[in-house]
Amino acid sequence: xxxxxxxxxxxxxxxxxxxxxxxxxxxxxxxxxxxxxxxxxxxxxxxxxxxxxxxxxxxxxxxxxxxxxxxxxxxxxxxxxxxxxxxxxxxxxxxxxxxxxxxxxxxxxxxxxxxxxxxxxxxxxxxxxxxxxxxxxxxxxxxxxxxxxxxxxxxxxxxxxxxxxxxxxxxxxxxxxxxxxxxxxxxxxxxxxxxxxxxxxxxxxxxxxxxxxxxxxxxxxxxxxxxxxxxxxxxxxxxxxxxxxxxxxxxxxxxxxxx
Amino acid sequence: xxxxxxxxxxxxxxxxxxxxxxxxxxxxxxxxxxxxxxxxxxxxxxxxxxxxxxxxxxxxxxxxxxxxxxxxxxxxxxxxxxxxxxxxxxxxxxxxxxxxxxxxxxxxxxxxxxxxxxxxxxxxxxxxxxxxxxxxxxxxxxxxxxxxxxxxxxxxxxxxxxxxxxxxxxxxxxxxxxxxxxxxxxxxxxxxxxxxxxxxxxxxxxxxxxxxxxxxxxxxxxxxxxxxxxxxxxxxxxxxxxxxxxxxxxxxxxxxxxxxxxxxxxxxxxxxxxxxxxxxxxxxxxxxxxxxxxxxxxxxxxxxxxxxxxxxxxxxxxxxxxxxxxxxxxxxxxxxxxxxxxxxxxxxxxxxxxxxx
Numbered sequence: 001x002x003x004x005x006x007x008x009x010x011x012x013x014x015x016x017x018x019x020x021x022x023x024x025x026x027x028x029x030x031x032x033x034x035x036x037x038x039x040x041x042x043x044x045x046x047x048x049x050x051x052x053x054x055x056x057x058x059x060x061x062x063x064x065x066x067x068x069x070x071x072x073x074x075x076x077x078x079x080x081x082x083x084x085x086x087x088x089x090x091x092x093x094x095x096x097x098x099x100x101x102x103x104x105x106x107x108x109x110x111x112x113x114x115x116x117x118x119x120x121x122x123x124x125x126x127x128x129x130x131x132x133x134x135x136x137x138x139x140x141x142x143x144x145x146x147x148x149x150x151x152x153x154x155x156x157x158x159x160x161x162x163x164x165x166x167x168x169x170x171x172x173x174x175x176x177x178x179x180x181x182x183x184x185x186x187x188x189x190x191x192x193x194x195x196x197x198x199x200x201x202x203x204x205x206x207x208x209x210x211x212x213x214x215x216x217x218x219x220x221x222x223x224x225x226x227x228x229x230x231x232x233x234x235x236x237x238x239x240x241x242x243x244x245x246x247x248x249x250x251x252x253x254x255x256x257x258x259x
Numbered sequence: 260x261x262x263x264x265x266x267x268x269x270x271x272x273x274x275x276x277x278x279x280x281x282x283x284x285x286x287x288x289x290x291x292x293x294x295x296x297x298x299x300x301x302x303x304x305x306x307x308x309x310x311x312x313x314x315x316x317x318x319x320x321x322x323x324x325x326x327x328x329x330x331x332x333x334x335x336x337x338x339x340x341x342x343x344x345x346x347x348x349x350x351x352x353x354x355x356x357x358x359x360x361x362x363x364x365x366x367x368x369x370x371x372x373x374x375x376x377x378x379x380x381x382x383x384x385x386x387x388x389x390x391x392x393x394x395x396x397x398x399x400x401x402x403x404x405x406x407x408x409x410x411x412x413x414x415x416x417x418x419x420x421x422x423x424x425x426x427x428x429x430x431x432x433x434x435x436x437x438x439x440x441x442x443x444x445x446x447x448x449x450x451x452x453x454x455x456x457x458x459x460x461x462x463x464x465x466x467x468x469x470x471x472x473x474x475x476x477x478x479x480x481x482x483x484x485x486x487x488x489x490x491x492x493x494x495x496x497x498x499x500x501x502x503x504x505x506x507x508x509x510x511x512x513x514x515x516x517x518x519x520x521x522x523x524x525x526x527x528x529x530x531x532x533x534x535x536x537x538x539x540x541x542x543x544x545x546x547x548x549x550x551x552x553x554x555x556x557x558x559x560x561x562x563x564x565x566x567x568x569x570x571x572x573x574x575x576x577x578x579x580x581x582x583x584x585x586x587x588x589x590x591x592x593x594x595x596x597x598x599x600x601x602x603x604x605x606x607x608x609x610x611x612x613x614x615x616x
Binding site for chain 2: 088089090095099105106119183
């Protein structure tokens with residue numbers, strides 16, 4: 001078996017008396033879609049935030065391509081090639097699509113204007129944003145300078161996914177990408193996910209939607225009570241098995257149990 | 260993305276043959292009001308500009324050449340110079356969804372430091388002025404630290420700082436005023452911004468020029484640099500900005516520090532405007548700056564508005580104040596009308612936001 005691209009061992013995160021992560025482990029293989037499922041409050045979000053740098057775990061280690069990493073901000077994770085699409089999308093509603101795609105990594109003009117006066121190269125950013133959106137079939141958006149708040153929910157999701165796909169070089173994490181979407185838009189996002197995977201990019205997908213998880217995932221990481229309960233292959237188990245594992249109704253068999 | 264992919268979920272079979280058009284609710288003939296609403300949504304400084312033009316026209320019609328003279332119009336500029344500069348500091352903070360109540364106090368205290376350092380300790384004026392800037396920037400930095408790192412609400416932090424700085428100002432200055440003649444004789448640099456430039460009947464003080472230059476520099480920084488985009492993003496949704504990779508705390512600290520430095524500049528300009536260094540000057544700078552910001556169409560909820568709007572807002576207040584005085588009305592009418600304008604401006608802001616709905 002190939003070496004995992006991203007691993008976590010023994011992650012612990014406490015918020016006061018609440019333990020969100022209780023020695024959680026995590027493995028992501030190159031080129032796969034790994035779904036992370038779990039009940040509300042199981043610690044999925046904390047796990048993802050630890051990997052994406054939004055929180056710093058109290059204990060445990062995270063390795064990307066074998067090298068240990070200690071992210072203290074999402075910026076560092078991004079610089080390392082891990083892009084995250086958060087459930088709330090992390091878009092600034094009043095700013096334009098192009099502004100949002102480049103938030104925190106703006107392009108500056110070449111020469112004195114850029115170096116000394118920090119002038120942004122708006123034309124280059126608009127061009128890049130337009131190219132990325134049409135690449136992902138999101139060209140129903142006519143105006144790249146339109147404020148994000150004027151877009152529909154599906155279009156906003158599309159912008160956030162396009163941002164991640166455009167800049168992510170190693171791992172893309174999607175937190176509930178289809179939760180707020182209609183049938184047709186969900187389909188688009190799922191196709192988009194497979195499209196991104198077909199380029200060799202590993203994806204972590206957090207979702208409550210079992211049909212979506214079982215459709216696209218290569219492996220399913222079941223999270224329960226702050227730790228990894230088991231990792232199952234969607235071809236070997238049914239959706240109701242998975243739900244039973246994550247809610248504790250049924251014990252997973254020994255061979256898939258996490259160490 | 261391949262549109263023709265076979266449906267993977269049972270229920271998605273219903274999608275085959277469904278409309279592939281983008282949902283479109285655009286009606287052919289948008290009403291004038293709707294188009295205006297959209298134009299205002301994308302150009303937040305438009306409302307105050309229109310109101311400014313209307314008020315200029317109104318007083319011009321009522322007063323004729325008495326109002327429309329180069330002297331009167333530039334007098335308005337002189338009278339709003341302080342408000343405009345302090346308003347610029349206020350604008351930065353308001354765009355981050357904060358409020359800065361200590362701007363006036365920082366301004367006065369900085370001017371007192373500039374004056375007292377020169378006259379009490381005999382420090383050369385240029386160094387005293389730098390000390391004034393250091394004090395202004397330092398107080399701004401503390402505000403920023405308390406808001407960004409300690410995570411206290413900006414309203415509370417700056418309300419407290421207002422009292423602290425104002426009290427420090429009276430204690431330190433021993434309530435003494437440094438007379439204009441003394442400054443003129445010994446440290447004319449302190450009055451630099453009072454220097455006048457006459458072009459025909461028009462009189463521009465350096466203070467006016469400083470205000471205009473400052474507003475344009477900040478407008479550039481807010482619209483053309485990454486820092487400016489981050490300031491707006493923080494006001495819009497700080498959590499989203501943080502997740503998108505904006506250094507929220509650092510940016511907030513820089514906003515409050517720059518705001519303090521601008522207040523110190525206002526303190527220097529204030530000496531030029533009134534001639535003397537007085538600890539009781541500029542009592543209304545707080546409320547005037549917030550008024551200019553609000554009338555200028557900058558949303559108190561953060562993330563929206565243009566600093567040019569603030570400049571127009573300050574000018575609107577100046578036009579009303581001088582126009583009504585020339586008409587010989589009771590000055591209370593000015594306050595009454597400005598009060599109406601504030602409420603009108605916020606109502607417009609809420610209406611414009613509905614575009615996003």
